[in-house]
Amino acid sequence: MTGSATTAIAGTRTQRPGIWKRNQRALAPWLFLAPGIAMFALYVIYPIVASMWLSFYDWDGLGAKTWLGLENYVELFDDDAFYTSLYNNIIWLVLYMLAVPAGLFVALFLNQTVTGIRIYKSLFFFPFVISQVVVGLIFSWFYAPNFGLFYNLIEWLTGTGVAVLADDRYVTYGIIAAGLWPQIAYCMILYLTGLNNVAPDQIEAARLDGAKGWKMLWHIILPQLRPATFIAVVVTVIGALRSFDLVSIMTDGGPYGSSRVLSFYMFEQALSEYGFRMGYGAAIAVILFAIMMVFISGFIWKMVRDERGL
Amino acid sequence: MFPKPIEHAAPSTQILYKVALPIALILWLLPLLGVAMTSLKPSSDLAAGNYFGLPSYIAFSNYADVFTNSPIAKYILNSFKVTIPTVIGAVAISCLSGFALAVYRFRMNLLIFFLFVAGNFVPFQILMVPVRDLTVSTGLYNTITGLALFHIAFQSGFCTLFMRNFIKGLPFELIESARVEGVSEFRIFWYIVLPLMRPAIAALSVLVFTFIWNDYFWATVLTTSAETQPVTAGLYSLNGQWIAQWQLVSAGSIIAAMPPVLMFFLMQKHFIAGLTLGATKG
Numbered sequence: 166m167t168g169s170a171t172t173a174i175a176g177t178r179t180q181r182p183g184i185w186k187r188n189q190r191a192l193a194p195w196l197f198l199a200p201g202i203a204m205f206a207l208y209v210i211y212p213i214v215a216s217m218w219l220s221f222y223d224w225d226g227l228g229a230k231t232w233l234g235l236e237n238y239v240e241l242f243d244d245d246a247f248y249t250s251l252y253n254n255i256i257w258l259v260l261y262m263l264a265v266p267a268g269l270f271v272a273l274f275l276n277q278t279v280t281g282i283r284i285y286k287s288l289f290f291f292p293f294v295i296s297q298v299v300v301g302l303i304f305s306w307f308y309a310p311n312f313g314l315f316y317n318l319i320e321w322l323t324g325t326g327v328a329v330l331a332d333d334r335y336v337t338y339g340i341i342a343a344g345l346w347p348q349i350a351y352c353m354i355l356y357l358t359g360l361n362n363v364a365p366d367q368i369e370a371a372r373l374d375g376a377k378g379w380k381m382l383w384h385i386i387l388p389q390l391r392p393a394t395f396i397a398v399v400v401t402v403i404g405a406l407r408s409f410d411l412v413s414i415m416t417d418g419g420p421y422g423s424s425r426v427l428s429f430y431m432f433e434q435a436l437s438e439y440g441f442r443m444g445y446g447a448a449i450a451v452i453l454f455a456i457m458m459v460f461i462s463g464f465i466w467k468m469v470r471d472e473r474g475l
Numbered sequence: 476m477f478p479k480p481i482e483h484a485a486p487s488t489q490i491l492y493k494v495a496l497p498i499a500l501i502l503w504l505l506p507l508l509g510v511a512m513t514s515l516k517p518s519s520d521l522a523a524g525n526y527f528g529l530p531s532y533i534a535f536s537n538y539a540d541v542f543t544n545s546p547i548a549k550y551i552l553n554s555f556k557v558t559i560p561t562v563i564g565a566v567a568i569s570c571l572s573g574f575a576l577a578v579y580r581f582r583m584n585l586l587i588f589f590l591f592v593a594g595n596f597v598p599f600q601i602l603m604v605p606v607r608d609l610t611v612s613t614g615l616y617n618t619i620t621g622l623a624l625f626h627i628a629f630q631s632g633f634c635t636l637f638m639r640n641f642i643k644g645l646p647f648e649l650i651e652s653a654r655v656e657g658v659s660e661f662r663i664f665w666y667i668v669l670p671l672m673r674p675a676i677a678a679l680s681v682l683v684f685t686f687i688w689n690d691y692f693w694a695t696v697l698t699t700s701a702e703t704q705p706v707t708a709g710l711y712s713l714n715g716q717w718i719a720q721w722q723l724v725s726a727g728s729i730i731a732a733m734p735p736v737l738m739f740f741l742m743q744k745h746f747i748a749g750l751t752l753g754a755t756k757g
Contacts, residue, residue, distance in 0.1 A: 307509065
């Protein structure tokens with residue numbers, strides 16, 4: 166390595182460099198990494214392993230743990246609430262993806278240079294900055310029966326209002342709509358930055374060739390927006406699978422558990438008034454983790470490929 | 476530029492666009508505007524069925540009510556007490572680990588890097604029971620320290636990804652030439668790289684501030700009392716007490732949302748730079 170050669174030259178001033186001087190380059194990264202690795206191992210890596218291990222036990226959080234083997238998982242297979250949550254997670258995942266094209270659409274709408282456009286862009290981005298708790302409360306008010314804006318709008322259009330959050334047919338969709346609001350804003354800002362960096366000469370060249378509108382978007386613009394699209398898809402998938410705050414704030418899983426998602430059901434089993442079933446909760450968490458790992462591995466695989474290409 | 480600049484379009488299209496902009500914005504922010512309006516209505520308006528009209532008078536008293544009749548001031552203070560140490564801790568740790576992963580070539584480099592990246596994406600629920608246990612057994616359950624420590628650890632994943640990619644973009648020759656001069660690795664970090672990281676530190680601080688301020692899940696898992704709960708969890712319990720008093724719920728929501736909103740508007744450039752890092756190549 167050329168590195169050690171330069172250290173050696175630098176070391177000639179002091180006749181015999183000490184162990185630290187000689188191995189500085191090899192030791193330094195580990196010293197720099199130590200606090201980060203220690204914290205991350207303690208609070209992230211170890212808990213993942215511990216949860217997996219716990220999912221084979223029956224545990225109320227206080228007393229002794231009883232080994233159950235795969236029983237928690239067997240129970241899951243017969244648990245209707247689990248299937249409801251899983252099904253809702255799939256709906257979340259599919260509908261949440263709408264945030265990506267919707268964000269692109271809003272970004273295209275706002276990518277102009279008229280006066281005051283910067284303020285418009287920040288105000289459109291606004292919902293993302295607000296906590297999901299507040300978003301949840303805002304939409305609860307929006308949907309509220311009798312006086313909610315949405316309720317009245319539907320009543321005005323169809324004659325009868327719909328209490329979205331109290332109706333098991335609509336409740337999940339109502340919560341997802343609330344979640345899409347900040348998520349679209351997030352995707353929009355990613356695409357606005359992406360659009361800012363699209364090579365102008367390519368657009369001009371394509372215009373000279375007669376490309377415009379959809380053709381231009383599809384063949385010239387979207388390929389250049391690929392990094393933005395990648396990040397938008399990643400954050401949207403993760404956001405959909407992490408959905409917890411809105412469910413907890415808006416319905417607490419109700420009515421009759423119909424708006425539960427896996428993350429919420431896990432919390433309910435492990436920590437709510439229904440009893441502390443830590444092992445069963447851990448088993449649900451492991452399933453959710455496994456679903457997420459499919460996506461995470463995909464993302465990491467792509468990132469590794471990009472990294473090697475550098 | 477795509478789409479085509481509107482100035483090149485027909486005058487009628489331009490006018491249409493300029494009319495469409497504010498209408499679209501109002502529709503987009505309609506739920507928020509409704510809540511802001513409700514927060515300024517006296518309760519008599521709501522009782523009389525005035526849900527959508529303008530308030531009969533501007534009732535700032537709702538805000539005063541929220542502050543005097545609920546522990547929201549305490550909740551806000553708790554939020555700051557959790558958020559500020561987390562920002563400092565996570566940014567400091569990730570400056571170190573980001574530097575290590577960006578500058579040194581060693582065998583485990585990529586593996587460690589992707590461990591940080593992957594850890595950042597895992598569902599919170601897989602961490603929940605052991606982290607709660609760990610916090611209980613160290614006596615930090617229901618304390619601000621316990622919550623902040625977890626946040627520092629978890630955020631260091633995202634922050635390391637961010638810092639590492641930022642430092643990778645710095646000119647490596649600076650470090651090389653310092654090494655030739657015999658400058659020690661720590662001095663290189665402290666005197667050469669750290670000053671160049673200022674924009675990344677600013678961007679990351681704003682982002683982490685917002686993330687942590689808005690956290691709700693860990694606040695519910697690791698804290699239980701008004702003495703320690705941050706404002707997101709506090710708002711949830713207040714919502715339970717204020718059933719059907721929407722003027723108070725709305726005022727409380729607006730108060731809770733204020734600090735990150737102010738942060739965003741004051742530090743907008745950094746915020747967006749942080750959020751969109753990686754959305755463009757190069």
